[in-house]
Amino acid sequence: MVEGLDPLIHPPHRLQLMALLGEVTDMEFSVARELLGVSDSVLSKHLAQLAAADYVALRKATVEGRQRTWIVLTSKGRSAFRGHVAALQALVGAARG
Amino acid sequence: MDEREAAEALAAMQAARGRMAGRARWSFWRHAAVGLLMGALVASYALPAPLTIAVVGLCLLGVAAIVARDRRRDGFFVSGYRRGRTRPLTFGLVAFLVAALLLALISRQWVAWAPVAIGAVVAVVATGASIVWERIYQRELGDG
Numbered sequence: 001m002v003e004g005l006d007p008l009i010h011p012p013h014r015l016q017l018m019a020l021l022g023e024v025t026d027m028e029f030s031v032a033r034e035l036l037g038v039s040d041s042v043l044s045k046h047l048a049q050l051a052a053a054d055y056v057a058l059r060k061a062t063v064e065g066r067q068r069t070w071i072v073l074t075s076k077g078r079s080a081f082r083g084h085v086a087a088l089q090a091l092v093g094a095a096r097g
Numbered sequence: 098m099d100e101r102e103a104a105e106a107l108a109a110m111q112a113a114r115g116r117m118a119g120r121a122r123w124s125f126w127r128h129a130a131v132g133l134l135m136g137a138l139v140a141s142y143a144l145p146a147p148l149t150i151a152v153v154g155l156c157l158l159g160v161a162a163i164v165a166r167d168r169r170r171d172g173f174f175v176s177g178y179r180r181g182r183t184r185p186l187t188f189g190l191v192a193f194l195v196a197a198l199l200l201a202l203i204s205r206q207w208v209a210w211a212p213v214a215i216g217a218v219v220a221v222v223a224t225g226a227s228i229v230w231e232r233i234y235q236r237e238l239g240d241g
Contacts, residue, residue: 005098015106016113023117023181023238024173031172035116063169085110091103 004087006080008053013038014046018081021056021073029069047071055080118238120171121231127163128227134159135194136220142201142212175234182237183230190226194219 009015013036020035021027033043050056055077059070073081098106134156141152168174177187197219201212 010098012106012109015110019110019113020117023114023175023179025176025179026168026174028168028172031120035113035120085107088103088107091098092100092107094100 004083004090006084006087008049008055009081009084011046013042014050015081015084017043017046017050017071018055018073018077018084021071022078022081026059026070026072028063029071032071050077053077053080114238118235120173121175121235121238123167123227123231125228127166128231129224130159130163131227132220132222132224134163135223136216136218138216139194139197139201139219140213140216142198142205143210143216177230181234183233186226186230186233190223193222 009018016036017032020032029040029043029047033040036043038046047056047058051058053076054074057072057074059072060067061070062068137152137159138156141149141156144152164174178184197215201215204211204215
Protein backbone atom coordinates (compact mmCIF):
# COMPACT_ATOMS: atom_id res chain seq x y z
CA MET A 1 0.00 0.00 0.00
CA VAL A 2 1.31 3.44 -1.00
CA GLU A 3 2.15 5.74 1.91
CA GLY A 4 -0.83 7.84 3.00
CA LEU A 5 -3.40 5.49 1.54
CA ASP A 6 -5.79 4.03 4.09
CA PRO A 7 -6.48 0.33 3.38
CA LEU A 8 -9.85 0.63 5.11
CA ILE A 9 -11.06 3.28 2.64
CA HIS A 10 -9.33 1.72 -0.34
CA PRO A 11 -12.24 -0.42 -1.66
CA PRO A 12 -14.06 1.70 -4.31
CA HIS A 13 -17.50 1.54 -2.70
CA ARG A 14 -16.11 2.60 0.67
CA LEU A 15 -14.27 5.52 -0.88
CA GLN A 16 -17.43 6.61 -2.69
CA LEU A 17 -19.50 6.21 0.48
CA MET A 18 -17.06 8.33 2.47
CA ALA A 19 -17.15 10.97 -0.30
CA LEU A 20 -20.96 11.10 -0.15
CA LEU A 21 -21.07 11.26 3.64
CA GLY A 22 -18.53 14.08 3.57
CA GLU A 23 -21.08 16.24 1.75
CA VAL A 24 -24.03 15.77 4.10
CA THR A 25 -24.81 15.91 7.81
CA ASP A 26 -26.27 12.42 7.69
CA MET A 27 -27.65 10.01 5.11
CA GLU A 28 -30.24 7.28 5.28
CA PHE A 29 -29.10 3.73 4.54
CA SER A 30 -31.36 3.20 1.51
CA VAL A 31 -30.22 6.44 -0.14
CA ALA A 32 -26.57 5.48 0.29
CA ARG A 33 -27.36 2.06 -1.17
CA GLU A 34 -29.05 3.59 -4.23
CA LEU A 35 -26.28 6.12 -4.85
CA LEU A 36 -23.63 3.41 -4.63
CA GLY A 37 -25.65 0.85 -6.59
CA VAL A 38 -24.99 -1.97 -4.12
CA SER A 39 -27.15 -4.46 -2.23
CA ASP A 40 -28.21 -4.14 1.42
CA SER A 41 -25.77 -6.82 2.51
CA VAL A 42 -22.80 -5.30 0.68
CA LEU A 43 -23.45 -1.87 2.18
CA SER A 44 -23.97 -3.40 5.63
CA LYS A 45 -20.59 -5.12 5.43
CA HIS A 46 -18.83 -1.92 4.40
CA LEU A 47 -20.56 0.01 7.17
CA ALA A 48 -19.63 -2.59 9.77
CA GLN A 49 -15.96 -2.25 8.81
CA LEU A 50 -16.07 1.54 8.81
CA ALA A 51 -18.02 1.68 12.08
CA ALA A 52 -15.55 -0.69 13.75
CA ALA A 53 -12.79 1.79 12.88
CA ASP A 54 -14.94 4.66 14.17
CA TYR A 55 -14.99 6.21 10.69
CA VAL A 56 -18.78 6.31 10.62
CA ALA A 57 -21.48 6.28 13.27
CA LEU A 58 -24.85 4.61 12.81
CA ARG A 59 -28.07 5.57 14.52
CA LYS A 60 -31.56 4.19 14.29
CA ALA A 61 -34.53 6.51 13.98
CA THR A 62 -38.18 5.95 13.26
CA VAL A 63 -39.51 7.89 10.28
CA GLU A 64 -43.20 7.57 9.38
CA GLY A 65 -43.51 4.47 11.54
CA ARG A 66 -40.54 2.67 9.97
CA GLN A 67 -37.19 2.26 11.65
CA ARG A 68 -34.36 3.49 9.45
CA THR A 69 -30.60 3.57 9.81
CA TRP A 70 -28.81 6.88 9.45
CA ILE A 71 -25.10 7.11 8.68
CA VAL A 72 -22.84 9.92 9.89
CA LEU A 73 -19.19 10.47 9.01
CA THR A 74 -17.17 10.94 12.21
CA SER A 75 -14.38 13.50 12.56
CA LYS A 76 -11.91 10.60 12.58
CA GLY A 77 -13.44 9.28 9.36
CA ARG A 78 -13.38 12.74 7.77
CA SER A 79 -9.71 13.13 8.59
CA ALA A 80 -8.86 9.65 7.27
CA PHE A 81 -10.84 10.32 4.08
CA ARG A 82 -9.02 13.60 3.44
CA GLY A 83 -5.67 11.91 3.93
CA HIS A 84 -6.59 9.09 1.57
CA VAL A 85 -7.82 11.43 -1.15
CA ALA A 86 -4.70 13.59 -0.78
CA ALA A 87 -2.56 10.47 -1.23
CA LEU A 88 -4.54 9.48 -4.35
CA GLN A 89 -4.15 12.97 -5.79
CA ALA A 90 -0.43 12.96 -5.02
CA LEU A 91 -0.09 9.62 -6.79
CA VAL A 92 -1.86 10.95 -9.89
CA GLY A 93 0.01 14.25 -9.73
CA ALA A 94 3.39 12.57 -9.39
CA ALA A 95 2.71 10.45 -12.45
CA ARG A 96 1.72 13.50 -14.49
CA GLY A 97 4.26 15.89 -13.27
CA MET B 98 -1.74 0.88 -6.47
CA ASP B 99 -0.48 2.74 -9.54
CA GLU B 100 -1.43 6.16 -10.94
CA ARG B 101 -4.06 4.68 -13.28
CA GLU B 102 -5.87 2.97 -10.40
CA ALA B 103 -5.62 6.15 -8.32
CA ALA B 104 -7.11 8.20 -11.16
CA GLU B 105 -9.92 5.64 -11.56
CA ALA B 106 -10.67 5.75 -7.82
CA LEU B 107 -10.87 9.55 -7.89
CA ALA B 108 -13.08 9.47 -11.00
CA ALA B 109 -15.45 6.93 -9.39
CA MET B 110 -15.60 9.09 -6.27
CA GLN B 111 -16.44 12.13 -8.37
CA ALA B 112 -19.13 10.19 -10.25
CA ALA B 113 -20.77 9.34 -6.91
CA ARG B 114 -20.72 13.02 -5.98
CA GLY B 115 -22.28 13.82 -9.35
CA ARG B 116 -25.15 11.40 -8.64
CA MET B 117 -25.58 13.12 -5.29
CA ALA B 118 -25.77 16.50 -7.03
CA GLY B 119 -28.75 15.19 -8.99
CA ARG B 120 -30.62 14.61 -5.74
CA ALA B 121 -29.63 17.83 -3.99
CA ARG B 122 -32.53 19.86 -5.33
CA TRP B 123 -35.11 21.68 -3.27
CA SER B 124 -38.32 23.36 -4.36
CA PHE B 125 -38.83 27.13 -4.46
CA TRP B 126 -41.29 26.77 -1.58
CA ARG B 127 -38.68 25.10 0.59
CA HIS B 128 -36.35 28.05 -0.05
CA ALA B 129 -39.22 30.47 0.58
CA ALA B 130 -40.00 28.74 3.89
CA VAL B 131 -36.43 29.45 5.05
CA GLY B 132 -36.81 33.08 3.95
CA LEU B 133 -40.18 33.48 5.66
CA LEU B 134 -38.86 32.08 8.93
CA MET B 135 -35.93 34.49 8.92
CA GLY B 136 -38.21 37.37 7.94
CA ALA B 137 -40.72 36.48 10.67
CA LEU B 138 -37.92 36.43 13.22
CA VAL B 139 -37.02 40.03 12.38
CA ALA B 140 -40.64 41.19 11.98
CA SER B 141 -41.49 39.82 15.43
CA TYR B 142 -39.67 42.79 16.97
CA ALA B 143 -42.68 44.90 16.02
CA LEU B 144 -44.71 42.94 18.59
CA PRO B 145 -44.83 43.27 22.39
CA ALA B 146 -42.07 41.25 24.11
CA PRO B 147 -44.17 38.19 25.11
CA LEU B 148 -45.43 37.82 21.53
CA THR B 149 -41.89 38.28 20.15
CA ILE B 150 -40.76 35.35 22.29
CA ALA B 151 -43.70 33.28 21.04
CA VAL B 152 -42.85 34.03 17.38
CA VAL B 153 -39.17 33.20 17.98
CA GLY B 154 -40.29 29.86 19.46
CA LEU B 155 -42.51 29.22 16.43
CA CYS B 156 -39.58 30.05 14.10
CA LEU B 157 -37.40 27.51 15.91
CA LEU B 158 -40.16 24.91 15.53
CA GLY B 159 -40.36 25.85 11.85
CA VAL B 160 -36.62 25.23 11.39
CA ALA B 161 -37.00 21.83 13.08
CA ALA B 162 -39.91 21.04 10.76
CA ILE B 163 -37.84 21.92 7.66
CA VAL B 164 -34.97 19.71 8.85
CA ALA B 165 -37.37 16.82 9.52
CA ARG B 166 -39.03 17.31 6.15
CA ASP B 167 -35.67 17.30 4.34
CA ARG B 168 -34.69 14.04 6.04
CA ARG B 169 -38.07 12.45 5.29
CA ARG B 170 -38.18 13.57 1.64
CA ASP B 171 -34.52 13.35 0.63
CA GLY B 172 -33.09 10.70 2.95
CA PHE B 173 -30.29 13.07 3.89
CA PHE B 174 -29.76 16.45 5.50
CA VAL B 175 -27.22 19.10 4.51
CA SER B 176 -26.37 21.69 7.14
CA GLY B 177 -26.08 25.26 5.92
CA TYR B 178 -22.94 25.57 8.04
CA ARG B 179 -21.10 22.76 6.22
CA ARG B 180 -17.52 23.36 5.16
CA GLY B 181 -16.93 24.18 1.54
CA ARG B 182 -17.77 26.82 -1.04
CA THR B 183 -21.19 27.51 0.49
CA ARG B 184 -19.78 28.64 3.84
CA PRO B 185 -19.00 32.28 2.92
CA LEU B 186 -22.60 32.71 1.77
CA THR B 187 -23.91 31.15 5.00
CA PHE B 188 -21.78 33.38 7.18
CA GLY B 189 -22.71 36.40 5.06
CA LEU B 190 -26.40 35.63 5.51
CA VAL B 191 -25.99 35.19 9.27
CA ALA B 192 -24.19 38.56 9.46
CA PHE B 193 -26.99 40.13 7.39
CA LEU B 194 -29.61 38.62 9.73
CA VAL B 195 -27.85 39.90 12.84
CA ALA B 196 -27.55 43.37 11.29
CA ALA B 197 -31.26 43.29 10.35
CA LEU B 198 -32.22 42.24 13.90
CA LEU B 199 -30.23 45.11 15.37
CA LEU B 200 -31.72 47.56 12.90
CA ALA B 201 -35.24 46.31 13.74
CA LEU B 202 -34.52 46.63 17.44
CA ILE B 203 -33.30 50.21 17.08
CA SER B 204 -35.76 51.46 14.45
CA ARG B 205 -38.89 50.30 16.30
CA GLN B 206 -38.26 53.04 18.85
CA TRP B 207 -39.25 55.61 16.19
CA VAL B 208 -41.39 53.61 13.76
CA ALA B 209 -43.35 50.76 15.35
CA TRP B 210 -43.87 48.82 12.12
CA ALA B 211 -40.26 49.22 10.87
CA PRO B 212 -39.32 45.63 11.90
CA VAL B 213 -42.08 44.33 9.60
CA ALA B 214 -40.64 46.20 6.61
CA ILE B 215 -37.11 45.04 7.48
CA GLY B 216 -38.44 41.49 7.95
CA ALA B 217 -39.99 41.56 4.47
CA VAL B 218 -36.63 42.54 2.98
CA VAL B 219 -34.91 39.78 4.98
CA ALA B 220 -37.46 37.23 3.74
CA VAL B 221 -36.74 38.11 0.08
CA VAL B 222 -32.95 38.21 0.54
CA ALA B 223 -32.87 34.95 2.54
CA THR B 224 -35.03 33.16 -0.05
CA GLY B 225 -32.68 34.30 -2.83
CA ALA B 226 -29.62 33.35 -0.77
CA SER B 227 -31.04 29.88 -0.15
CA ILE B 228 -31.53 29.37 -3.91
CA VAL B 229 -27.98 30.57 -4.63
CA TRP B 230 -26.68 28.32 -1.82
CA GLU B 231 -28.24 25.29 -3.53
CA ARG B 232 -26.62 26.19 -6.84
CA ILE B 233 -23.18 26.61 -5.26
CA TYR B 234 -23.60 23.27 -3.48
CA GLN B 235 -24.58 21.46 -6.66
CA ARG B 236 -21.67 23.00 -8.56
CA GLU B 237 -19.27 21.99 -5.81
CA LEU B 238 -20.54 18.40 -5.92
CA GLY B 239 -20.24 18.38 -9.69
CA ASP B 240 -16.76 19.88 -9.78
CA GLY B 241 -15.30 17.80 -6.96
